[in-house]
Amino acid sequence: MSNTLFDKVWDSHVIRKINDGPDVLFIDRHLIHEVTSPVAFLGLKSRNNSVLFPNRTFATADHNTPTINQHLPVQDPLSANQLKALEQNAAEYGIVHWGLGHQKNGIVHVVGPENGITLPGATIVCGDSHTSTHGAFGAVAFGIGTSEVEMVLSSQCIMQPKPKKMRINVNGKLGFGVTPKDVALFLISKLSASGATGYFVEYAGDVFKNMSMEGRMTVCNLSIEMGARGGIIAPDEKTFSYVEGRLFTPKGASWDKSMDYWKTLKSDEDAIFDKEINFFAIDIEPMITYGTNPGMGTGISNYIPKAESVEGGVATYRKSLEYMGFNEGDKMIGKKVDFVFLGSCTNGRIEDFRDFASIVKGRKKADNITAWLVPGSHVVEAQIEEEGILDILTEAGFELREPGCSACLAMNDDKVPAGKVAVSTSNRNFEGRQGPGSRTMLASPLVAAATAVTGVLTDPRTLL
Amino acid sequence: MAYDKFEILKSTVVPLPVENVDTDQIIPARFLKATERVGFGDNLFRDWRYNSDNTPKAEFVLNNPIYKGKILVGGKNFGSGSSREHAVWAVYDYGFRCVVSSFFADIFRGNCLNIGVLPVQVSAEFLDKIFEAIKANPDTEIEINLPNQTVTLLESGEQESFDINSYKKENMLNGFDDIDYLTKMKSEIQEFAEARPF
Numbered sequence: 001m002s003n004t005l006f007d008k009v010w011d012s013h014v015i016r017k018i019n020d021g022p023d024v025l026f027i028d029r030h031l032i033h034e035v036t037s038p039v040a041f042l043g044l045k046s047r048n049n050s051v052l053f054p055n056r057t058f059a060t061a062d063h064n065t066p067t068i069n070q071h072l073p074v075q076d077p078l079s080a081n082q083l084k085a086l087e088q089n090a091a092e093y094g095i096v097h098w099g100l101g102h103q104k105n106g107i108v109h110v111v112g113p114e115n116g117i118t119l120p121g122a123t124i125v126c127g128d129s130h131t132s133t134h135g136a137f138g139a140v141a142f143g144i145g146t147s148e149v150e151m152v153l154s155s156q157c158i159m160q161p162k163p164k165k166m167r168i169n170v171n172g173k174l175g176f177g178v179t180p181k182d183v184a185l186f187l188i189s190k191l192s193a194s195g196a197t198g199y200f201v202e203y204a205g206d207v208f209k210n211m212s213m214e215g216r217m218t219v220c221n222l223s224i225e226m227g228a229r230g231g232i233i234a235p236d237e238k239t240f241s242y243v244e245g246r247l248f249t250p251k252g253a254s255w256d257k258s259m260d261y262w263k264t265l266k267s268d269e270d271a272i273f274d275k276e277i278n279f280f281a282i283d284i285e286p287m288i289t290y291g292t293n294p295g296m297g298t299g300i301s302n303y304i305p306k307a308e309s310v311e312g313g314v315a316t317y318r319k320s321l322e323y324m325g326f327n328e329g330d331k332m333i334g335k336k337v338d339f340v341f342l343g344s345c346t347n348g349r350i351e352d353f354r355d356f357a358s359i360v361k362g363r364k365k366a367d368n369i370t371a372w373l374v375p376g377s378h379v380v381e382a383q384i385e386e387e388g389i390l391d392i393l394t395e396a397g398f399e400l401r402e403p404g405c406s407a408c409l410a411m412n413d414d415k416v417p418a419g420k421v422a423v424s425t426s427n428r429n430f431e432g433r434q435g436p437g438s439r440t441m442l443a444s445p446l447v448a449a450a451t452a453v454t455g456v457l458t459d460p461r462t463l464l
Numbered sequence: 465m466a467y468d469k470f471e472i473l474k475s476t477v478v479p480l481p482v483e484n485v486d487t488d489q490i491i492p493a494r495f496l497k498a499t500e501r502v503g504f505g506d507n508l509f510r511d512w513r514y515n516s517d518n519t520p521k522a523e524f525v526l527n528n529p530i531y532k533g534k535i536l537v538g539g540k541n542f543g544s545g546s547s548r549e550h551a552v553w554a555v556y557d558y559g560f561r562c563v564v565s566s567f568f569a570d571i572f573r574g575n576c577l578n579i580g581v582l583p584v585q586v587s588a589e590f591l592d593k594i595f596e597a598i599k600a601n602p603d604t605e606i607e608i609n610l611p612n613q614t615v616t617l618l619e620s621g622e623q624e625s626f627d628i629n630s631y632k633k634e635n636m637l638n639g640f641d642d643i644d645y646l647t648k649m650k651s652e653i654q655e656f657a658e659a660r661p662f
Contacts, residue, residue, distance in 0.1 A: 147575065312484075316484065
C-alpha cells in the first residue's frame with residue numbers, strides 16, 4: 001500500500017486505534033514552557049501521577065521573559081511565579097530545564113532544532129500552536145492544549161483522531177527579494193486562515209526542496225495560520241546534515257539505524273492526498289498583511305481589496321479594516337509605521353538576521369521607528385555576534401535584545417501601544433496580539449528591514 | 465480535571481456573530497500568567513468587553529443583560545490561533561457549557577472536548593437561523609441533546625444533528641477524560657517506548 005510521508009510517521013506511532021474515536025499516539029519528544037505547563041503539573045499531582053519518561057520532555061522559558069536585563073530578577077511577579085513553577089516542576093521530575101540566562105535558553109521552537117531534540121520521523125508536541133515548526137525536519141509536530149500536556153507527562157501519549165492529508169506543491173524559482181515568509185503568507189492568503197483546518201499539510205516542489213532548513217522552519221511554523229494541524233517536509237541531505245552531531249541527536253550505531261529509517265521518509269509516488277494544490281513561485285512577491293488574521297495578506301505592491309471581492313462576511317472584513325485604521329482600496333507601500341519587530345519562532349533565526357542586516361547595512365534606522373530585534377535563542381545571539389551582524393546593526397542604529405517570544409504575543413513588557421502600527425516578522429496580526437489596541441502588519445525580515453530604514457512600509461526590492 | 469456530565473442542555477444563548485474569533489480575543493496573552501486554573505472567566509473576551517480603563521463596553525454582547533445562557537454561538541472558524549487551553553477555561557469558567565458555530569479550529573475543538581465544553585458544529589444555514597431567531601427574540605431557547613446528537617430551536621422546532629465520535633461522546637456523557645483512559649494503558653505504552661529508536 002502506498003502512503004504519504006505523514007501516514008508513515010503518524011501510523012508508526014499509533015499504539016491503539018479506537019473504533020469511532022481517536023488514535024492513541026505515542027509522543028517521542030515533548031517541549032514545555034512556563035505558560036501552558038503549570039496547570040498540567042498541578043493536574044498530574046492531584047491525580048497522584050508522575051512523569052512517565054522525564055527524558056522525553058524538555059523545558060525552556062520563553063513566553064513571558066523580559067528581553068532586557070535578564071540577569072536581574074524578573075520584575076512582574078506573575079511572570080516570575082510561572083518561571084519559578086517551571087524550574088521547580090522540572091527539578092522535581094528530573095526534566096532538562098533551560099531557564100532564563102542559561103546558555104541554551106531561547107524560544108522553544110528555536111532551541112528544539114538547535115539541540116537535536118527535533119528529529120525526522122519523530123512525533124513532537126508542545127503546548128504551543130507553532131510546534132508545527134518542527135515539521136521542517138520530517139517530524140509530525142503540532143500544538144496541544146494543557147490537558148494534553150498533562151497526558152504526555154503522565155503517559156507519553158495523546159488521543160487524537162488522525163487528520164486528513166493535503167499536499168501543497170510550489171514549483172519554479174522564487175523571485176528576487178522573495179523569502180520563505182512570503183511563500184507562507186502567500187499560501188495563507190490563498191487558502192484563508194481556516195483553509196487547511198482538519199488537514200496535515202505536506203509541502204513539496206522545487207521551492208521547498210531548494211529552501212534552507214531555517215526557511216523550511218518558517219514555512220512549517222505558519223501552517224497553523226491556515227488552520228492546519230501541522231506542516232511537514234520530507235527530510236533530505238540538508239536535514240540530515242543539520243541534525244547530525246547535536247546534543248540530543250542519536251549517535252553511533254543509533255545514528256546509522258536512524259538514518260536508514262529517515263531515508264524512507266517520503267511520500268510514495270502514488271500516495272493519495274485528500275486534497276492537493278499547486279502554485280507557482282513566479283506568482284509570489286514580497287507579502288504584507290493588512291487585516292486582523294494572517295489570511296488577510298497581499299503582495300506588497302497591491303491595494304487593499306474591496307469587501308465585495310473577498311470571501312467571507314463583509315461585516316467581519318470591515319470590522320477588521322476599521323481596527324487597523326485602513327480603508328478598502330488603500331495602497332500598502334508608503335503606509336505609516338511606528339514599530340518594527342524582528343524575531344519570534346517564525347523569523348528569529350540566524351538567516352532572518354542575515355536578511356535584515358543585508359538591507360540595513362550602510363543605512364540608518366528611521367527616527368520615527370522603534371525597533372525591537374530579538375534573537376530566538378542565545379545560540380542565535382552568539383552567531384549574530386560572530387558573523388559581524390551585530391556590528392552592522394549597531395552601526396545602523398539598532399540594538400539587539402535578549403532572546404524570547406517578546407512582542408510576538410506581548411506577554412512581557414515588549415508591547416506595541418494602542419493605535420500604533422508595527423511591521424512584524426512574527427506570526428499573528430490578531431487584534432491586540434502585540435499589545436492592547438496594537439495594529440500589526442506581518443512581513444518578512446527583508447520588508448521589516450526596508451521599513452525600519454525608511455520609516456514607512458517599503459518594498460525591499462527597491463533597496464537590495 | 466474532571467468535569468460535570470453533559471447530557472441535555474436547554475438554555476437561552478449568547479450570540480457573537482463574528483467570524484474568525486481567535487483565542488487571543490477569547491483571552492488575551494497577558495492574562496495567561498496564572499499557575500492555577502482559576503478566575504479565567506473574568507477575562508473572557510477582555511478587550512472586547514472592557515475599555516482600557518476597565519469600564520465595560522456597553523455594546524459588547526456579554527455586557528448586554530438581555531443576552532444570557534449557557535450556550536455561546538459564534539461565527540465561522542471559531543477558536544483559531546493559539547493553542548492556549550486557557551481560552552476554553554475562560555469559556556467554561558464564565559458559565560458556558562456549549563459553543564455552537566459553523567466551523568471550529570482544530571485545537572480549540574480538541575481542548576473543548578478535553579475539559580467538558582461541547583463544541584457543536586452546525587451548517588452555515590442553521591447558524592444563520594439561530595442568529596435570526598435570537599435577533600427576533602433574545603429569550604429564544606436552544607436544546608442541545610447529546611445522546612441524540614441534535615440541536616433544536618425550541619420555539620420553531622427546527623432541528624439539525626451534529627457529529628461527535630462515540631468515544632468522546634461517552635466521555636462527555638460520563639464526565640470522563642483521556643487521562644482516565646491512558647493511565648490504564650501504562651504497560652502497553654512502556655513496551656512501545658522501549659522499541660523506539662530515539
